Amino acid sequence: MKYLYLIRHAKSSWADDSLDDRQRPLNSRGRKQLGPMSKAVRAAGVLAGPIFCSNATRAQQTLDGLIPGDLRRITYVEPALYTFNHKALIDWLRERQEEESITLIGHNPALEELADYLLKQAPESFPTCGFMQIALPVKNWHKLARNKGRLEQFLTPKDVSYEQFNRKRLKLPGNEDTPLTRHIPETLQHQYQRIRDLETGVIRGFDDEFLHQYRIAIRRSRAIAESVSEISGDSDLRKAVKVLKRHAKATSQLRDLHVFLADLERWQLKAGTQSALVSSGARSHFANLADAEHRALAKRMAGKKYRKDMDSWHQLITSRHFEKITRKLTTADIRKALNKRITRYNTLTQQLSKHAPDEDYHSLRKLLKRIRYLAELDKPAFREMLKQLKHRQQRFGDFQDLHVQIDMLTSFRNGIATEPDMLEPVAGLNDLIAGLAAAKTSVRNDILTLGGIDGHPVL
Numbered sequence: 240m241k242y243l244y245l246i247r248h249a250k251s252s253w254a255d256d257s258l259d260d261r262q263r264p265l266n267s268r269g270r271k272q273l274g275p276m277s278k279a280v281r282a283a284g285v286l287a288g289p290i291f292c293s294n295a296t297r298a299q300q301t302l303d304g305l306i307p308g309d310l311r312r313i314t315y316v317e318p319a320l321y322t323f324n325h326k327a328l329i330d331w332l333r334e335r336q337e338e339e340s341i342t343l344i345g346h347n348p349a350l351e352e353l354a355d356y357l358l359k360q361a362p363e364s365f366p367t368c369g370f371m372q373i374a375l376p377v378k379n380w381h382k383l384a385r386n387k388g389r390l391e392q393f394l395t396p397k398d399v400s401y402e403q404f405n406r407k408r409l410k411l412p413g414n415e416d417t418p419l420t421r422h423i424p425e426t427l428q429h430q431y432q433r434i435r436d437l438e439t440g441v442i443r444g445f446d447d448e449f450l451h452q453y454r455i456a457i458r459r460s461r462a463i464a465e466s467v468s469e470i471s472g473d474s475d476l477r478k479a480v481k482v483l484k485r486h487a488k489a490t491s492q493l494r495d496l497h498v499f500l501a502d503l504e505r506w507q508l509k510a511g512t513q514s515a516l517v518s519s520g521a522r523s524h525f526a527n528l529a530d531a532e533h534r535a536l537a538k539r540m541a542g543k544k545y546r547k548d549m550d551s552w553h554q555l556i557t558s559r560h561f562e563k564i565t566r567k568l569t570t571a572d573i574r575k576a577l578n579k580r581i582t583r584y585n586t587l588t589q590q591l592s593k594h595a596p597d598e599d600y601h602s603l604r605k606l607l608k609r610i611r612y613l614a615e616l617d618k619p620a621f622r623e624m625l626k627q628l629k630h631r632q633q634r635f636g637d638f639q640d641l642h643v644q645i646d647m648l649t650s651f652r653n654g655i656a657t658e659p660d661m662l663e664p665v666a667g668l669n670d671l672i673a674g675l676a677a678a679k680t681s682v683r684n685d686i687l688t689l690g691g692i693d694g695h696p697v698l
Contacts, residue, residue, distance in 0.1 A: 241375040242340035243332070243357070243388070244285045245350050249273055249304065249368040251297040261321060265300045272368040273304030275400030279445050280305050283372050283392055288340035289313040293320040298344050301368065305344075320345045325352035335380040357388035370394045394443075401448035404440060408433075423467060423565040423616065427556040430460045435549065442537045447497040454494060457487050460552075462612030470572045471564045479555055482548050493536055495643045496529040502644070508671065515667020521651055573616050580610045585691035593683060597642050600686065604635035610692070627693065634686050641679040648672050 250269035265273075285306065292302045294316050302314070319331050320343060328349050335341060343350070351365040357373055365371070372392040377383065396403040433456045440449030461483035468476040503522065516522050539545055555561055584606050591599060611628040614621035652668045655661045 240339075241377055241380060242284070242288075242391075243371075243373045243375060244280075244283065244340065244342040245354060245365075245371040245373065246280065246285075246301065246305070246342065246344045247347055247350050247365050247367055247369045248293070248295070248298045248301040248344060249276075251367075261295045264296050265304075269297070269301075269367065270304065272396040272400070272403060273301065275403065275446055276368050276370065276394070276396055277305045279394050279399045279443075280370055281310070282445075283370070283394075284340065285342045286310060286312065288338050288342065289315065290342040290344070291315050291317045291320060292344040293322075293346060294318045295321050295346070298346070302344050322346070323349050325349045325356060328353045329356065329383060333381040333383055338380075341380075354390075356385055357383070358390050359386045361390070362393050366395045368396050398439060398443060399445035401440060401446050401452060404437075404449070405452075408436075423463065423568070424556055424562055427460055427463060428553075430456050430463075431549075431553055431556065434460070438540055442540055444533045444537065447501070450490060450494060450497065454487060454490050457483060457490075458608075459612060461487060462609060463616065464556075465609065466573075466576065466613040466616055467565060467568065470568060470576050473564055475555060475560070476564070479552055483552065486545065486548065489536060489539055493529060493532040495640075495647075496525060496532060498640055499644050499647060500525055500529060502640075509667075512667045512671050515664040515671070519651075519655055519661060519664035519668060521648070521664075521668065524651060525647070568616075570617050570620055573613065573620075577610065577613050577621075580606065580613065581692050584610060588689075588691050591687065593680075593687060597638075600635065600638055600683070601642070604632070604639055607631055607635060624692070631686075631689055631692075634682060634689070638679060638682045638686060641675055641682065645672055645675050645679065648675070 248269075249265050249272045251263045252266035252269075253263065254266070255263075290302065290306065290311065290313065292298050292314065298320070299316065306314075317331075319327070322328065323346055325348070328343070328345070332341070347365055350371075351361075354365065354371055354373070355361040357375070362371070370393070371390065374389045374391050375383065376387060376389075397406070398404075434453060437449055437453040437456065440446060441453050443449075461480055464476055464483065465480045467473075468480055503516065503525075508516075584603065587599070587603055587606070591603070607628065611625065611632060614625055614628065618625065648668060649672060652665055652672070656665050
């Protein structure tokens with residue numbers, strides 16, 4: 240079995256008309272495509288064999304961005320790959336010798352037509368910075384034949400980068416100044432489609448932002464449905480909310496690990512703490528936990544139960560039954576439910592103290608989130624309140640992140656504390672935990688100064 244990896248150069252610039260085609264560089268978008276694709280390309284196995292690159296500037300810049308020099312084993316700049324004729328590529332490949340895998344970085348239409356020659360059902364297009372992995376059931380490259388290949392993997396920048404995915408996404412339709420009570424079904428259908436579009440990026444797991452945006456979409460859907468259910472008392476909607484809650488909860492542990500690992504890279508830590516994280520195995524431990532959580536989530540989202548739940552949710556929000564429920568809603572209904580939640584929030588806030596358990600802050604955080612999503616059902620009516628709620632949510636979110644991170648580090652430290660060669664690493668971890676605890680106390684004090692929610696709506 241032979242493996243062929245095809246990479247089309249990233250997006251190139253046409254800004255300088257004086258340049259020969261071979262000299263054209265990458266443009267800004269092309270350079271942005273490289274970072275996210277680098278991880279995906281290397282994970283697929285391109286480093287296992289030689290890499291052959293067209294001598295065009297845009298192709299060589301693509302190589303440099305995808306595979307830094309210190310990671311390459313065997314790389315060749317090959318003038319013959321500066322071609323737009325797939326037959327020239329076939330002839331060139333048939334001259335290869337013993338390599339088990341070959342990576343080509345080249346140009347369209349040659350690469351696209353080469354894939355069409357090798358595969359029975361090739362992808363419809365081969366975008367810039369796209370990547371294909373093709374398995375070829377031959378012992379020698381000179382035996383390449385039409386339709387004998389098998390597509391193992393096909394990735395484009397929008398599959399591995401949320402920024403690229405989101406470049407031309409449709410925003411929520413409709414006029415923002417139109418009360419959401421008039422188009423709740425439309426809003427939830429938009430969020431449903433966003434959830435489904437984000438699933439591939441979440442499952443592939445190359446960019447953490449896919450999971451973050453997926454969580455926002457599914458939790459926003461749940462919050463809106465929960466609010467409508469509370470106002471209408473509809474039992475079908477109440478059951479659906481529980482299902483959404485379960486799927487949102489399944490992402491929580493992975494999200495916490497993503498945030499923690501990103502913070503570890505962002506924090507300016509003392510040399511001793513950095514050393515402790517490495518020598519204790521903490522960094523590897525949490526990275527491995529994240530990998531395991533991602534595999535479990537990907538398996539869950541690829542399962543029949545998840546697909547059935549999503550299909551049922553779509554059927555509900557597009558049904559006449561749901562349209563009738565939402566058509567009856569008024570701003571007064573929202574204000575009444577909002578009054579009830581804000582009163583509850585303000586009462587709990589008055590009872591809060593710096594000695595209160597973390598669970599009290601966690602409960603307030605969840606209640607605050609429900610208040611915000613309920614107010615968003617009618618943005619024009621609650622615009623000023625929403626500005627206030629966003630800031631509060633950020634502080635509560637910071638508190639919760641610190642709480643989780645302290646717990647994770649403490650649990651890990653306790654697991655290694657009895658090992659005789661871990662005294663110094665444990666001391667470094669203790670310093671980090673103490674620093675996080677101090678930051679948490681500061682955020683706690685900020686929250687206590689916020690008080691209750693102003694602008695209490697009236698009926």
